[in-house]
Amino acid sequence: MTHKTIRVGGLTRVEGEGALLVRARDGRVTDLQLKIYEPPRFFEALLRGRAFDEPPDITARVCGICPVAYQMSACQALESACGVTVEGALRDLRLLLYYGEWIESHALHVYLLHAPDFLGFPSGVAMAASHRPAVERGLALKKAGNELVAAVGGRAIHPVNVRLGGFHRVPADLTPLAGPLRRALRAALDTVEWVSGFDFPDVEHDYRFLALRHPAEYAILSGDVAVSDGTAFPVHDWPRHVVEEQVRHSTALHARLDGRPGYLTGPLARYALNAPLLSPLALRAAAEAGLGRVCRNPFRSIVVRAVEIVHACEEALRLIDRYVPPDEPAMPVAARPGVGHGASEAPRGTLYHRYRIDEDGLIAEADIVPPTAQNQARIEDDLRALVEPRLGLPVARLTELCERAIRNHDPCISCSAHFLDLSLRHG
Amino acid sequence: MRKLAVWKFASCDGCQLTLLDCEDELLSVAATIDLAYFLEASSARGAGPYDLSLVEGSISTPDDVERIKHVRRVSRHLVTIGACATSGGVQALRNLAGVREFAAVVYARPDHIEALERSTPISAHVPVDFELRGCPIDKRQLLEVIGAFLAGRRPAVPAHSVCVECKARGNPCVLVAHGTPCLGPVTQAGCGALCPAFNRGCFGCFGPMESPNAAALNARLRAAGMTGDELARVYRTFNVTSFGGSSDA
């Protein structure tokens, strides 16, 4: 029996770090573990004893790439515990802030992390040598997203303006944002066209999708939880359906949905469950890109992300157009003992928070289920399906394919916090 | 061309993302200094030694302790970026409680989790050439630091308080005008007095300024109605190890 171990350093162009271990024998994968061993940061523990209005600022620090998602899920969970629902212009401003995050985060992934895979470059910066206009367009798009987050949230990373009930200060006028966003919308449409011309491996998986669903919006800020098998449940039923378990090989927990592991959340899931609610230009761009009604090819997720950028730009413009500054920057939210649940669509998928507030207005318990913890088991399934029929390929090639397959899902490993190595064992 | 490396320990990635968020400058930075090792941004792993290493994140596992020594050995200059690397970060809240207790809250099998009792700044383990504060760091300050090391001079980063920036920006003082608790008087400048500009008090995300007078501020904050617990919490968030004792003053 031959025994071979190949180590391939850290996984790159993902946020955070992790490792992949594949063991194969006689042409079959016997063991496959995506390891997330970034040091755990213990947010759920350190939130205990903090004041009920602190989690939006604190949980933003779970992830520097999608802090708004953490702030929004935290706000909704705590507001629901306190019996408050934020509506009208304040909700619009939250949506606008969130669209900004979708634009910057998706543009980062599409241009700097994912596209280099398809064009054969180690990085977006290296890609600029021969694709300079495209990279510049990507950076401009990302900047438009960051400027939107900064305009509404005060700062692009870890916005300071978000609070329970709304904001600390609301903008008097949003019209200066319209010009840059119209340019961003054009860049987003060009992005869809650009990425849809890439060469995609012919892979399809029979995914079980999970995403929020809202009656009137392509869900981002709120909604019920929908699953592609046709079931749906309100966010406060989350703990009855989604259970996290610890696996020996990872500091990120693995989630099971209704008893089964391996479901997918994120752009492919949102598109499969909510595509008819996309903005008109986004719908047309999706059709022109040949996406079909459901996309099951994970390599094509880059196209879905680009379509979501179009949607975010178009919707943001609509919100800016109808914006009338609210009289008060926030609705009053008073602490009361109880439990609250909240979920929103982070760029990488559904992000759930639950808090229990005690008699003194302090956090007694916190639970955070980030998208990467939910997708991890499903990413392992993708890898197994990819590796097994290709075990005869040269290891370097196989390794590259695995890295690409992981990157398709834009795993944000800092959510669970981590270092990644890739090792492949043929037994 | 000189070589830049970016390293990550326990953190949210926000500080290294700040470099990628320099959208207008990124390509010209890359033309001036070789982004030799930057796993978040590139699959190319250029070999060391590196002229400048930017280190994000705190030391929180036994493996980190070994890795930071390696980073120091392969780096001519080592600069920490952000509150995690400079003061242990929000994850240093475990230092007040105990890591076993924390692990038991999050994990069914805490014995399978390797984590140090304390989350510590980089400077607790290796010599550091410069510390850039902020949670996250400020983009302009980051570009200043990279430029300064390329030019062989000290970075021009102020050591005064957020209050000075507040005055420069023309913000009314939220503490004086509205009685809103604010750590601006003891916090290092760098953000441009962001929070007061948004009508809220500073919560110290840039960490303590040089020789802060916390005792004077705390008397003022108590007079504004803050309780001892609230005072302790506001100091003990993103820079708990460097602000930690201030609330007892």
Ligand code: SF4
């Ligand atoms: S200092 Fe703050 S922004 Fe920087 S990595 Fe740590 S948590 Fe993120």
Ligand code: SF4
């Ligand atoms: S005012 Fe204080 S808390 Fe706000 S961004 Fe500046 S340093 Fe951070």
